Amino acid sequence: MNGFKVKLRRYKYTIQQFFMCPIHRALGKQMVHYIHVGKTGGTSIKIALMSFGRKTKTHYFCLHGHGFRLKDVPKNDIAVITVRDIDAREASAYHARKWKADHYGRFKRLLIGMGKTEMAHIKLGYTKAHKPQAWYWEDAEDRQVYILHTESLSEEFEIFKQVMGIPPWVKCGHENQGS
Numbered sequence: 001m002n003g004f005k006v007k008l009r010r011y012k013y014t015i016q017q018f019f020m021c022p023i024h025r026a027l028g029k030q031m032v033h034y035i036h037v038g039k040t041g042g043t044s045i046k047i048a049l050m051s052f053g054r055k056t057k058t059h060y061f062c063l064h065g066h067g068f069r070l071k072d073v074p075k076n077d078i079a080v081i082t083v084r085d086i087d088a089r090e091a092s093a094y095h096a097r098k099w100k101a102d103h104y105g106r107f108k109r110l111l112i113g114m115g116k117t118e119m120a121h122i123k124l125g126y127t128k129a130h131k132p133q134a135w136y137w138e139d140a141e142d143r144q145v146y147i148l149h150t151e152s153l154s155e156e157f158e159i160f161k162q163v164m165g166i167p168p169w170v171k172c173g174h175e176n177q178g179s
Helices: 003-026 042-051 086-103 106-111 116-123 150-164
Strands: 030-035 059-063 078-083 144-149
Touching: 003 030, 003 059, 030 042, 042 059, 042 078, 042 150, 078 150, 144 150
Parallel strands: 030 059, 030 078, 078 144
Antiparallel strands: none
16 A cells, blocks of 8 residues: 555544544443554554444544553543563664665655664664653553553453453454464
């Protein structure tokens, strides 16, 4: 899928959420906000939640991007966040940026903000292409939060499905790769 189609799809979900969250709240559903922390398996969770339409009989799932934090979640709503071992997260960020440096042309690298300095850092084996995990839960008192760990994501997602009433056929997105 080309970048333009991906952006259109993201905008579609953002607009959908803007209108659908208040409707489902008015219908008495509990709002569940998935906060996508970079390089922690968030895309796998988003794929899984989108696969069944993001709603159950009792919950509606709002999917957020990298800029959304726990303090942005309304007080009576539920938040879901994934965390990952810091070394594995750093390695993942490095490999993702290195792949982009190797496969994207000069213009596209500039569009995503990858300048000469970062290219040099990647050649040296270093990158800081994401926010610290603690940034996401600063100032987040009195919130109900489910924390899923990337290292045991499949098992924890199965438990999360049961708690939230997600259909049993839904699989975490990374389980679908290669099939």
